[in-house]
Amino acid sequence: xxxxxxxxxxxxxxxxxxxxxxxxxxxxxxxxxxxxxxxxxxxxxxxxxxxxxxxxxxxxxxxxxxxxxxxxxxxxxxxxxxxxxxxxxxxxxxxxxxxxxxxxxxxxxxxxxxxxxxxxxxxxxxxxxxxxxxxxxxxxxxxxxxxxxxxxxxxxxxxxxxxxxxxxxxxxxxxxxxxxxxxxxxxxxxxxxxxxxxxxxxxxxxxxxxxxxxxxxxxxxxxxxxxxxxxxxxxxxxxxxxxxxxxxxxxxxxxxxxxxxxxxxxxxxxxxxxxxxxxxxxxxxxxxxxxxxxxxxxxxxxxxxxxxxxxxxxxxxxxxxxxxxxxxxxxxxxxxxxxxxxxxxxxxxxxxxxxx
Amino acid sequence: xxxxxxxxxxxxxxxxxxxxxxxxxxxxxxxxxxxxxxxxxxxxxxxxxxxxxxxxxxxxxxxxxxxxxxxxxxxxxxxxxxxxxxxxxxxxxxxxxxxxxxxxxxxxxxxxxxxxxxxxxxxxxxxxxxxxxxxxxxxxxxxxxxxxxxxxxxxxxxxxxxxxxxxxxxxxxxxxxxxxxxxxxxxxxxxxxxxxxxxxxxxxxxxxxxxxxxxxxxxxxxxxxxxxxxxxxxxxxxxxxxxxxxxxxxxxxxxxxxxxxxxxxxxxxxxxxxxxxxxxxxxx
Numbered sequence: 225x226x227x228x229x230x231x232x233x234x235x236x237x238x239x240x241x242x243x244x245x246x247x248x249x250x251x252x253x254x255x256x257x258x259x260x261x262x263x264x265x266x267x268x269x270x271x272x273x274x275x276x277x278x279x280x281x282x283x284x285x286x287x288x289x290x291x292x293x294x295x296x297x298x299x300x301x302x303x304x305x306x307x308x309x310x311x312x313x314x315x316x317x318x319x320x321x322x323x324x325x326x327x328x329x330x331x332x333x334x335x336x337x338x339x340x341x342x343x344x345x346x347x348x349x350x351x352x353x354x355x356x357x358x359x360x361x362x363x364x365x366x367x368x369x370x371x372x373x374x375x376x377x378x379x380x381x382x383x384x385x386x387x388x389x390x391x392x393x394x395x396x397x398x399x400x401x402x403x404x405x406x407x408x409x410x411x412x413x414x415x416x417x418x419x420x421x422x423x424x425x426x427x428x429x430x431x432x433x434x435x436x437x438x439x440x441x442x443x444x445x446x447x448x449x450x451x452x453x454x455x456x457x458x459x460x461x462x463x464x465x466x467x468x469x470x471x472x473x474x475x476x477x478x479x480x481x482x483x484x485x486x487x488x489x490x491x492x493x494x495x496x497x498x499x500x501x502x503x504x505x506x507x508x509x510x511x512x513x514x515x516x517x518x519x520x521x522x523x524x525x526x527x528x529x530x531x532x533x534x535x536x537x538x539x540x541x542x543x544x545x546x547x548x549x550x551x552x553x554x555x556x557x558x559x560x561x562x563x564x565x566x567x568x569x570x571x572x573x574x575x576x577x578x579x580x
Numbered sequence: 581x582x583x584x585x586x587x588x589x590x591x592x593x594x595x596x597x598x599x600x601x602x603x604x605x606x607x608x609x610x611x612x613x614x615x616x617x618x619x620x621x622x623x624x625x626x627x628x629x630x631x632x633x634x635x636x637x638x639x640x641x642x643x644x645x646x647x648x649x650x651x652x653x654x655x656x657x658x659x660x661x662x663x664x665x666x667x668x669x670x671x672x673x674x675x676x677x678x679x680x681x682x683x684x685x686x687x688x689x690x691x692x693x694x695x696x697x698x699x700x701x702x703x704x705x706x707x708x709x710x711x712x713x714x715x716x717x718x719x720x721x722x723x724x725x726x727x728x729x730x731x732x733x734x735x736x737x738x739x740x741x742x743x744x745x746x747x748x749x750x751x752x753x754x755x756x757x758x759x760x761x762x763x764x765x766x767x768x769x770x771x772x773x774x775x776x777x778x779x780x781x782x783x784x785x786x787x788x789x790x791x792x793x794x795x796x797x798x799x800x801x802x803x804x805x806x807x808x809x810x811x812x813x814x815x816x817x818x819x820x821x822x823x824x825x826x827x828x829x830x831x832x833x834x835x836x837x838x839x840x841x842x843x844x845x846x847x848x849x850x851x852x853x854x855x856x857x858x859x860x861x862x863x864x
Contacts (some may be wrong), residue, residue, distance in 0.1 A: 277755050298761035310752035314774040323770070324760035371760075 226301075226378035226411050227253050228274060232283035235269055235435075243269045245435040246283060251428075254409045256402070260422035261432035262458070268383055270432070271415045275304050275381050287378060298327075303372035304381040307388060309364045311356040311371075318343075318352040321370045328375075335374075342370040345404070362393045369404070380405070380412040386421065398424060419459050423447070431455045453499055453577035456570060462504050462532060464570070467541040469500040471571075478569070481539060484517050489566035492580050499577070501570035504532070504547035507562050515561035519544065521554045535560065606841070613637075613834035620830045632831065640835045653836055656810040660792055661843065663809055666729035667791030668784045675738030675783070676776065680768055682739070683746040684754070694743065701736045705797060713800055723804045732797065738783050745779045746772065781855040789844045810840040 228251040235244035243266045251257045259267040272278040274285055276297035284291050292300050303324075311320050318339055325335045343349050346366040356364050365385055372380055385401070386394045402425055405412050416422055422429055423443045431438045431446065431454075439451040443459075450456035456464045469478045473494045477485045480500075492498065508515070519535040522543075533546040533554060546562065554560070571580040583591075608625050615630035640653045681687075682694045705712070712731050721727030749772070757767045773780075798809045808816070817833045 275755075275759065277758070297755075297758045302759070304756070304759050306752045306756065308750060308752055310750065310756040312753065312756075312771055314771075314777075323757075323762075327761035327766060371756075 226288045227251060228379055228411060228413065229286045229289070230270075230274075230283070231286070233270070233273060233280055233285050234282040235266070235273060235278060236281040243435050244273070247437050249430065249437070249440065251411060251413065254411055256405050256412045256414065256425060256427045257430065258414045258416060258422045258426035258428070259430050259432055260416055260419060260458070261438075263417060265432040266435040267415045267417075267432045271304075271381055271383055271413060274379070274413060275302055276300050301378040302381055303375050303377040303379075304383065305365070305368045305372055305385045307384040309356070309368045309388075311364060311367055313356055316353055316355050317348065317359070317367045317370075320356065320367055321374050324371065324375050338374045338376075339370070342373045345373065346370050361389050362397055365389065365397060366400075369401070373404075373408070378411065380410050382412065382414040382416075384416055385414075386416070386418070394421075401425065419461060423459070429459075431458060433458075449579070450501075450570065451579050453501065453572040456501050456572070456579075460503055462545045462547060464501045464503050465507075465541060465544045466572075467500045467502070467537065467544070468574075469498055471496045471498060478571070480537075486516055486564055486569060487566040488569060488571075490569070490571055490580065492571060497574050498580065499572040499574050501572060502564050502568065504545040506564055506568035507544075507546045508564065509546070509548060510561045510563055512559070512561050515563040517562040517564075518559055519562070521556055521558045521560060523556070524552075524554050526551055533560070606838070609834045610838050613831045613838055615831055617827050617829055617831050621827050636831050636835050637839075640832050640839070650805040651808055651813070653810065653813065653839055655806070656808050656813040657839065657843070659807055660809040660811065660840070662725055663728050663794065663798065664788045664792040664843070664847075666725065667732055667794070668787035670729060670733035671735040671738050671787045672780055672783050674733055675735045676742050676773070676780075678734075678739045679742035679746055680772065683743055684764070694739075697734075697736050697739050699736075700734075701740075705732070709796065709800065716801065723802055723807055725807070728798060728801050728807070732791070732794070735783075735787070738787070741783060742776065742779060745776060749775060778855055781851045785848055785851045785855065788847050792844050810836070814840055 228249075230247050230249040232246045232248060233244060234242070234246045236242045247270065249257075259270060261267045269278055273280050274287075276292065276295065280293050284293060286292060287300060287302070311317075312323065315323065321339045321342060322335045325338060330338075339352070340349075343352055346369060348363065348366055348370060351359060351363060351367075356367060359367065365388075368385070382401070386397050389397060398421055401414075414421075414425055416425075426443050428440065429443045429446050430440045433454050439446055439455045441449075446455060446459055450459060450464075453466065457466070467480055469480050471477075471488065471490075471492050471494055472479055472485065475490075475492065475494050476488055478488050478498065478500055479485050486500075507517075519537055521533055522536045523534040525532040525534075528551065529549070531548045531550065531552045533548065533552070535544045535546055537544045546560070572578065573580060608627060611629045612620055612626045613636055614633040615626055616632050619630065620626065642652050642654060678697065682690055716722060716727045716731055719727070721730070753771060754767065757771055762770060793811060794809070795811050795815070798807075799812055802808060802812075814833070814836050817829065817836055
């Protein structure tokens with residue numbers, strides 16, 4: 225049980241590259257925090273700084289109010305699960321889980337109790353005598369989690385643990401991790417580039433970009449009120465549509481190039497150029513001619529439960545996606561008539577990308 | 581892959597001929613070593629074994645007179661074994677530790693140091709044998725096992741191979757071990773050494789054979805017969821073949837040669853299995 229506090233934590237590599245530009249964060253006891261962002265955004269670096277595998281260039285990281293900057297990884301009372309599992313290939317699964325306990329001087333009997341308990345929780349009882357290579361990817365990942373659990377650490381760190389698994393297994397393991405974390409109530413930090421994992425697992429989500437935290441909040445807050453165009457584009461699948469627009473003189477509408485006009489529920493100065501963000505699921509399909517927006521179909525992807533329609537918006541946007549429930553039959557070139565509720569429109573500054 | 585009967589036949593013929601070509605001289609040496617010296621002297625090399633196996637090999641192994649020196653073949657085999665094992669084990673240990681330091685510890689000059697070690701590959705023993713001799717002589721180590729083994733124990737080849745292997749071990753293993761509370765020594769012993777078993781077997785095979793076959797160095801280092809290795813012993817026996825006006829000791833010379841080849845062959849056969857097994861089973 226522990227809190228993790230980051231106080232202006234920074235990381236500068238010896239070659240001068242600044243990977244983390246000072247992050248403030250307080251992770252509450254038992255909270256599941258997810259760091260999400262594209263590759264190279266510094267999320268893994270930040271996790272490794274908490275783990276102690278990367279030094280902290282400036283600022284402080286504390287676990288339970290104790291500054292850990294100078295404390296060795298083994299003494300921080302944390303456990304980490306790696307993307308490639310990092311199991312010791314020459315040891316059987318029992319020894320893999322027991323190794324950390326052995327090094328900490330636990331007695332054989334204690335080790336045995338703890339390992340068997342972890343194996344029971346993770347349904348690995350039958351596999352303890354086997355070597356990691358004799359297990360499937362999912363089982364290996366469970367052994368890696370077992371290795372973390374037996375230590376009963378204050379903090380769990382996950383570094384993209386599901387990236388090496390196939391799609392179905394990833395969903396199963398995701399649920400299992402969430403379940404396990406809730407049952408054990410251990411403070412967890414989880415790094416992923418997969419926004420579905422991020423949305424489903426997180427109590428609190430941290431969207432990172434270029435070494436800074438773009439937004440910190442609950443998954444739903446971030447989905448509903450993205451703080452920037454980057455966050456808006458990163459969270460949500462398919463990604464949010466962005467169009468160039470202009471706020472009308474009466475401030476009640478936003479207009480696009482050829483006279484399309486949408487209702488607006490925003491307090492923005494009249495005549496301002498803006499980036500308009502609309503999520504694919506918030507575009508409503510109406511009867512012919514009833515909607516404010518009319519656009520031809522470029523391509524259709526049927527997924528069964530839903531249909532993704534790509535629309536041609538000409539010069540106003542690169543690509544606009546429409547997400548519809550169920551199956552729909554459209555041909556290329558069909559004109560669709562659409563509208564968007566005023567409260568589902570997001571406006572961003574055209575230069576800074578910040579939410580208006 | 582489908583192969584026609586013809587092709588299989590041709591391939592096997594070539595392989596069998598090649599194998600015979602390699603084995604025949606050894607076989608002839610062995611067959612000739614089981615006859616009396618008079619018989620070999622009169623009739624030349626023999627293709628079929630004779631009845632003197634036990635007496636010839638017994639004499640070589642246990643009777644110093646038969647090897648024309650003051651040591652028996654058994655003692656020479658023992659010396660060779662000490663040299664071969666000391667040489668191979670020493671090289672494995674030293675080069676593993678050197679590579680560990682180079683790969684896992686960040687210290688100044690690690691890279692230049694590695695290249696200095698590596699460049700010593702360009703200096704074979706023969707080039708530096710006089711200064712090496714001088715150093716060993718000054719240390720008073722002539723005519724000792726230490727003097728035989730120690731100066732040869734550093735290995736650029738071994739260090740290089742282990743370095744390449746360590747670099748292929750995923751960093752996450754080191755990180756996981758650090759989180760598991762393993763210090764540098766624990767990590768080396770618990771993780772790295774078990775993972776290197778195949779490399780150790782490979783380097784051990786190569787180095788044992790190289791050590792066993794050392795000729796020039798033991799010849800310089802040892803003036804005392806008691807420290808002669810079997811390779812020197814063979815030379816000595818052949819040298820004295822025509823001395824003294826007696827009938828040459830061909831069978832015993834052959835017997836000594838055959839015995840000298842057995843231990844390296846055994847090492848290769850035994851460790852190669854382990855080597856191949858390790859290659860198949862290891863997964864990093």
